[in-house]
Amino acid sequence: MDNIAGQKSGLSIVTNISVVALVLIWLIPTVGLLISSFRTDDQITQSGWWRSAFAVSQAYRVSPPEEGARQEGDRWVLEGNLFDASEDDEVTGSGQVTGFGLTSRAPGAAEPGRTYARYEVAIMDEGELDDTNLEIAHPAGEEPSFPATDEDGNEIVLDPAPIFDRAVTVQENGDFRYEDAEEIDRAPTIYITAPQPPDFTLNNYEQILTSDNMDQAFINTLTVAIPATVIPIVVAAFAAYALAWMDFAARGFFIAMVVGLLVVPLQIALVPLLTLHQRVGIGQSFLGVWLAHTAFGMPLAIYLLRNYMIGLPRDIIECAKVDGATDFQIFTKIVLPLSFPALASFAIFQFLWTWNDLLVAKVFLPSQSDSWVMTVKIADDLLGSRGGDWGILAAAAFVSIAVPLAVFFAMQKYLVRGLLAGSVK
C-alpha cells in the first residue's frame, strides 16, 4: 500500500517509528511489573527490572575466623581466602570479588587487588581540631596519599600524622590479607560485593497464594463476577426484545429512560441502596453485590441487546408471527440464538467490569477480610501492609490481572464489536 499517491515512503518510516514508540510506552509499565513479579526483593532493590537479565552485584559480610593471626613488626596480620571462610552458600557460589570494603555503608569501596585502610586523622571542624576515622583505598604495598578534605568537606591536617588503624587487601579470587594495629583476637568483618547471576523464581506467587490469602480473594472475586455477569443477561434480554420488537405505547419512553440511565454515576446509588439492603435484611453480602451489579449493568445490557436485536431481519420475525409463533417462542427460538454476538459482547463487558470493580465490592460486601475480593485486598491491605514489597505486590497484581487479560485476548473481537455498538451515536 506504500505506493498510493500522496503516501510518501519517508512518512511511512516515521509512522512505523511513532507506532513502535507508542506501543513501547503502553507496554513497558506492565512488562516491568510482570518481570518484577518473578524476582526476589533483593534483586528488585539492587537493580532495575530492565537489567534483570544481567547479574546483579550483591553485598555480603564475611567474618573470617581469627585463628592463624600473627604479628609482623608492629602490626598483626591475618591471611586466608574469604570464599573458604564464608558459610553463606551464595557467597561461596559466586567465586568472584568485584569490590570490598570495611563498612556496610560502602561495601564495595575498593577494587580487588588494592588495599583499603582505615586511619585516624586529625581534621579542622569549624575551626577546631578534631579526630575522625578515614577510610582510604590505595595500591597494595604503597603508602596512602591523603586527600585535602574528608567527605564532609573538613580540612584534613597531616600534622599530627594519621594513625594507622586497620587495612585489608582482597584479590579477585577471594584471597585476603588483613592488618590491624592491635592484636586480632576476634574475627574481623570484611565486606565484599560479588555478582549474583539473574534469578527468576515463583516464590512471590507461592507466597501470596498460600500465606497471604490471595487465593481466598481470588475465589471471592470469581464468586462476585460470575452471577453478576449471567443474571443481568437473562433479565435484560427479555426487556431488550420487548423494546425492539413489541409494539406498545410506552416503548419510546422506556428506551429514552434506558439511554438516560446509562450515564447515571454509581456514587448516587451507594448510600440509599446500602440503607435499603440493611432494612430488608440483605445487609452487606454477596447477594447484595450480585443484585447491585445486575442493576448497574442493566442499562448497558438493554441498550446493547436492543440495538442488536432491532438490526435482525424483519422478515424472519414476521414470517414466524404469520406461522402462529407467540412472542415467547420467537424470542427463545429465533431472536436469542441470533443475538449471540451481542450477548457475548455484553457478557465480556460485564465480566471485566465486575471482576475489576473496587467500589461496589467495598460498599456492598462485608468488610471482614474473608470476603475481600482481589481489588479490595490489594488496595486496602497489600498496598498498606506490604508497601515496599514489590515482588509480592507485583505477583498479587498479576494474579488479579491474569483472568481478565486471558478473556480480553481470547474474546477481543466481541469486545470491539460491543464497544462499537454501545457508544451512543
Place this chain on the structure above:
Amino acid sequence: MSPILTGLVTIAIAVAGCAGYFYASNWVLDRVIFPPGTDDRGRNIARANLVRPWLFILPAMLFLSVYLIYPVVGSFWRSLFNRSGVEFVGLGNYTEMFAEEGFRVALFNNILWVIFVPAAATFFGLLVAQLTDRLRWGNLAKSMIFMPMAISFVGASLIWKFVYANDPDIGIINALRDFVGLEPVDVLQVAFWNNFFIMFIMVWMQTGFAMVILSAALRGIPEETIEAAIIDGANPFQIFFKIKVPQITGTILVVWTTITILVLKVFDIVYAMTGGNFDTEILPSYMMDYMFRDDGRATAVAFVIMVIVTPVMVWNIVQARREMR
C-alpha cells in the same frame, strides 16, 4: 456453604427463576386470563399482546427503578439530613461542603481531570487509529494499546506506582532522571503536577477505547472523498485534518463525552495511588472519604456529581429520540 457454591446455586436459581417467570407469566396470560379457545378468540389474542410487553420488561424495570431511579431521589433526600440522618439540615451539607478547602481542591482537580483525560485519551486514540490504519502490523499494535482496558483500575495503579517509584533502581522515571544526573523525586508528591501523573494512568487505560471507536469511524469514511483530495494534490496532513477529522467529529464527540462520564465515576486510581493526599483528591474519592462516616455529606457529593452529569444525560436522550424518529 462456600461462597462459590452459593454463587453457582444463585446462578441456577436466578436463571431458572427468570426463565420460569417469563414462561409461567406467558402461560397464565395466554391460557388463563385470555384463553384463545373461547368465542372472542381474536379479541383475547389482541388483549394478551397488549399486556405481554409489560411482562417482558417488568423485571428489568424493577431493577432499574429500585437501583438507579430511586437512589437519585433517595440520595438527594438523604443529603438534606445531618450525619446521623435524624436532623433535617436543608442545604446545610452543601453550604458546609462548598465552604471547605478539601472540597474545593477536589472540585478543581476534577475539572482538571475532565479537561485533560478525555482530551489526551481522544488525542492519542485518534493518533494511533490514524497511524495504524495502513500499517501491516497495525492490528497487533492496536491490540497492545487496547490491552490496559482489561486491567482493573487498582491493577493499573499498582503498575504505575512501580513506574513512579522513588528508587532509581525500581521506578523507570527516576532511573531516567538518574541516568541524566538528576536527583530522584517522588512524582506523586510534586504539587499540582502529581495530578497529571495520576491522570495519565487513566489516559493510558482509555486510549484503547478511543482508538477502537475512532478507528472504525476512520474506516467508515467514504473512499471517494479521500481519493478526490489526493487527486487535488492534498498532502497527508491536509487529508487528515481537512477531510477525515471533519467527517468523524460526531464520533469524536461521543468518545469525548463517554470518557468524561467515566472520569466522574472513577475513584479507584486516586484511592490506590495517593489516598487523596498531596492535594490529588477528586470528587469520587472525596465522596469515599465520607462514605460510612457521614452519609449526609457523602450523598451531597454524589448529588453534585449527578448534577454535573445531567447535561450529558439530557443530550444523550435527545440524540436517541431523534434517531428513533
